[in-house]
Amino acid sequence: MSISFWTDALISDLGRRGADHLAELSSTLLDILLPPTCLLCGDGIERGDLCIDCEVSLCGSWPALVVPCQFCGMPRSKLPVPPFDQPCGGCPAKPYPFKSVTPMGIYQGAVREAVIATKRAAHGALASSLGVRLGKLIQRTDFVDQIDCVTFVPTHRWRRMIRGGPSGAQRMAISVGKVIKVPIIESLTTTRWVAKQSLLADEKRELNVRGAFRIKRSYAWQRSLNLRDQHILLVDDVLTTGATAKESTSVLMQAGAASVRLAVIARAVKR
Ligand SMILES: [Zn+2]
Ligand SMILES: [Zn+2]
CATH class of the missing domain: 1.20.5 (Single alpha-helices involved in coiled-coils or other helix-helix interfaces)
Structure with a gap:
């Protein structure tokens, strides 16, 4: 040479x-x-993005001997061992249209604080960080290899403008997709203004989102995205009545999706 x-x-x-x-x-x-600080409490940290206390609070919101029901996400006791492939006592009479739900935690304490904080654009990094943790949870499921793409519940463009950036759910979905290494697609959009679900009574939430979403069309040809036979993971921040996730799932299924599974940071539990 x-x-x-x-x-x-x-x-x-x-x-x-x-x-x-x-x-x-x-x-x-x-x-x-x-100096790096915890994204949730602001305390100084040496590495990572959350302090040990916040990390433990976020990941430890499921009490011992309790697991989420795969159909509704509600906590169900491990004892006596229930048939996990059957709906739990808390499942709605009319099953949800999504195939399963994977909640990272219960909507209380640090998990609730974190989800509320991600509603503000300034906490985009926290939303992404929560998404990474949700992605790691999905990575450990037995269905991760079946997922073709990750998507998220839509937010009206005015709300995104007011917020000044992507929604928390979008940032979470991007992180989840990166962790499980599948494409992230913006498949849904809104057809009209939608009032905040959290400000409405449970019985008004379904009506609030009914017909409010549709499949996004390409800018160039105005063709709807082709979702035929896709196994989709839908990401949202919190599952309460399930109205938003149900409406999103119905639109995706009508567009030809083979299945929709739901992944959320938190499951709201009525006391
Ligand atoms: Zn902290
Ligand atoms: Zn259930």
């Missing part, structure tokens, strides 16, 4: 190592100037 080959290789290696050192130095300087 010629001397110039080795010279070029040496210069290239020095350049790469120089860039690596520069990136490391910038990161260290940033840590000194802006």
Whole structure:
């Protein structure tokens, strides 16, 4: 091999190592100037994005010996061992249209605080961080290999403008898709303004979202996205009555999806 080959290789290696050192130095300087803080409580942390206390509170909201029902997400006791492939006592009389629901936690304490914080655009990083944790949970399920794509419940564009960025659910879905390595698609959009579900009584929520969503069309040809035979993972922040997830699922199924599974950060539990 010629001397110039080795010279070029040496210069290239020095350049790469120089860039690596520069990136490391910038990161260290940033840590000194802006010490990392927990995305939820703001306490100083050494690494990661949440402090140990918040991490434990977020991941430990399911009491021992309790698991979520795969059909409605409500807590069900592990004892005596129930038939997990059957609906629980809390399942609605008319089954949800989604095939299963995977809630990361119960909508209380730190989980509730975190979900409420992600409603503000300033907490986009927290929404992404929660999405990573939800993605890791999905990664451990027995259906992860069947998922073709990840999508999220839609938000009206005015609400996104008021918020000043993507919705929390969208950021969560992007993180989930990255963790389980499947495409993230913006499949749904709104047909009209939708009042905030959290401000309405349970019985008014279904009416509030009825007919409010449709499949998104491509900008160029105005053709609806082709979802035929797709196994879709739908992501939302919280499951309360299920009205939004049900309406979203119905639209996806009418568009030809083979199945829709729901993944949420939190399951609201009536006391
Ligand atoms: Zn914290
Ligand atoms: Zn159930």
